[in-house]
Amino acid sequence: MDVFSDLIRGVRAHGSLFGSSTLSPPWALHFVDGAPLTLCTVLTGAGWIVPEHRPPEPLRARETLVVRGPATFTFVDEPGTLAEPIACGEHCATPEQGGMRHRRGWNDPGGDAGAGGGATTLIVGAYPVHGEISRRLLDALPVVLRVGGGGTADAVLDHLAAEVTVDTPGQQAVLDRLLDWMLVCTLREWFDRPGGEPPAWWAAQRDPVAGAALRLLHAEPAAPWTVAALAERIGVSRSTLAKRFADLVGEPPLTYLTRWRMTLAADLLLEQEAATLADVARTVGYADPFGFSAAFKRVRGVSPSAFRRTATTASPAADGMLRAPGRRA
Numbered sequence: 001m002d003v004f005s006d007l008i009r010g011v012r013a014h015g016s017l018f019g020s021s022t023l024s025p026p027w028a029l030h031f032v033d034g035a036p037l038t039l040c041t042v043l044t045g046a047g048w049i050v051p052e053h054r055p056p057e058p059l060r061a062r063e064t065l066v067v068r069g070p071a072t073f074t075f076v077d078e079p080g081t082l083a084e085p086i087a088c089g090e091h092c093a094t095p096e097q098g099g100m101r102h103r104r105g106w107n108d109p110g111g112d113a114g115a116g117g118g119a120t121t122l123i124v125g126a127y128p129v130h131g132e133i134s135r136r137l138l139d140a141l142p143v144v145l146r147v148g149g150g151g152t153a154d155a156v157l158d159h160l161a162a163e164v165t166v167d168t169p170g171q172q173a174v175l176d177r178l179l180d181w182m183l184v185c186t187l188r189e190w191f192d193r194p195g196g197e198p199p200a201w202w203a204a205q206r207d208p209v210a211g212a213a214l215r216l217l218h219a220e221p222a223a224p225w226t227v228a229a230l231a232e233r234i235g236v237s238r239s240t241l242a243k244r245f246a247d248l249v250g251e252p253p254l255t256y257l258t259r260w261r262m263t264l265a266a267d268l269l270l271e272q273e274a275a276t277l278a279d280v281a282r283t284v285g286y287a288d289p290f291g292f293s294a295a296f297k298r299v300r301g302v303s304p305s306a307f308r309r310t311a312t313t314a315s316p317a318a319d320g321m322l323r324a325p326g327r328r329a
Contacts, residue, residue, distance in 0.1 A: 002205055028085040217257050221261055
């Protein structure tokens, strides 16, 4: 298990495709739900993404933007458009609203907008984020990131373009998986961009020493790891592992392991309501709940019991199980 695969496992489309819209200017779609992560890609034409409290970002054909919530954003034909914004949320645009053509989850080929003439076709996928694990991925992302065409995501765009033109059984499942594929390709290209500053764990994954250690810690987080045990499994000296890991990841191996265990524990505390502290402690590698509770409070600033109590009595968004736009809870 590599770090990226572990962190993105809770970011999955599941009926969360917001839709395919074919637009003729002027237009303004206001995405009001503030999803934790929204992927926007233009198949044809162009437009502008206007994030809340941020300058407009152009979005051209075959380009992809990922917008991180909770702020909302608007997709417009041009900055300062005269179009009246249409709120896209649980009740999104219909063909009767301002002449827009929109069908959630599939294409509406009818009308002049689908026949060219400067029309823009937008695909939007809004993602809920499940738990603390995937929040570590969100923390590594800016509010808006852009990836141009011509990369590995182009093949996915071709599949998306073909899929949204037909109405067939199982289409939503296909679109969900294509959006997942698109998101992974987009994030990988953004992390690998020339001159970029990816999170430390991203670059460290490719190092033969630090990367091997990270894979072991993520594959077996409950194992009784020591620096010596890790070094032996990898086939290097303790000093080599300790220095390489700290230099590339930014912290010692066992410090990283403790923080990762507490992230896993936070999700277990919320997802498994019947699990005792002793159960959670054993699952993440602690022999007794006392040592686990001390480590959890040291890392997260609150005891496991208080964390569980506060999260379960707060709003639904507090546990990270955030609702996808366009879908009722």
